[in-house]
Each structure stands twice: as structure tokens, then as C-alpha cells.
Amino acid sequence: MGKSSRYTKVSRRRSAPSPAPTPLEKEPLVPIPPEISRRMVRRVLVFCGIPSLIGLSSFFVNYYLLVNHVLALPSYFTLVESLAFFGLGFLGISYGVLSASWDPEPGSLLGIGEFRRNLGNTLKQRRASAVPPKSSDSGDPQS
Numbered sequence: 001m002g003k004s005s006r007y008t009k010v011s012r013r014r015s016a017p018s019p020a021p022t023p024l025e026k027e028p029l030v031p032i033p034p035e036i037s038r039r040m041v042r043r044v045l046v047f048c049g050i051p052s053l054i055g056l057s058s059f060f061v062n063y064y065l066l067v068n069h070v071l072a073l074p075s076y077f078t079l080v081e082s083l084a085f086f087g088l089g090f091l092g093i094s095y096g097v098l099s100a101s102w103d104p105e106p107g108s109l110l111g112i113g114e115f116r117r118n119l120g121n122t123l124k125q126r127r128a129s130a131v132p133p134k135s136s137d138s139g140d141p142q143s
Contacts, residue, residue: 033104040100043111047092047099055085098122 032040062078065071098118099111107114 035104036100036102039106040097043100044093044096047096048089049092050089051085051092052089055082055089058082058085 058081059078062073062081066073095111095115099107099115100118101107101111101114102118
């Protein structure tokens, strides 16, 4: 009898519904307009695609240079070169999205001004939606 009463207490504790999470944002989410989305994709293709293609083609170019004795490259050169271009391509994804004009009218060719404005807006929104840390109730500063 004691065992079954413990089981029912445990199962009651586990089956209690948890409170519904409250949404962090009060405004409804708005989808990205198609013209802005296409602008972002074009910029990502340019700023990510070109360095990634160069990084991929560096394997073939360096192989050709070594096999035909055009240039004696150290063995680590291809690794460093391809990692550098793939890293630029990785950064190009973020730069492509943030350098696109988020306004209906198109921005500049390189998007430096748009990048600064969009990055500032993104960081400001992130700071505004940050949840403050919970304070401990024990009063012990080390816990």
C-alpha cells in the first residue's frame, strides 16, 4: 500500500501541466517582402559565392602549378589558402544579408552604409529583447 501511494504522488507531480511560456515579442512577426528577400539572396550569392568558388578552385590551380613545375608551393599553402577563402565566404553570408537595403528602394553597390545601419538595428533589437538574469533568493553572493 505504501508503495502505490508513493507512485501516485510522483505521477501526480509529473503530470501537472507546466505554465505556457510567455512570448518575448509583443508585435506579430512580419515576413520579409519578396523584393528585399531577392536582394539579400543576390548579395549572399556574390559575397559568399565568389570567395567559396575561389577557395574550391584553389585546389585545382595549386595542383596544376605543382604537377607542371610552374611554382613550388609548400604543402600547407593550399590548406591555408582554401581556409581563408572559405572563411571569407562564411563571413559573406552575414555581410550579404546585412548589407542589403531593408527599405523598398535599393541601396548602394557595396552596401557599407546599409551594413552599418542594419547591424546597429539588429544589435539594438537584440539588446531590447534580452531577458534580465534572475536574482537568487538565498542572499548568498556566491550561489
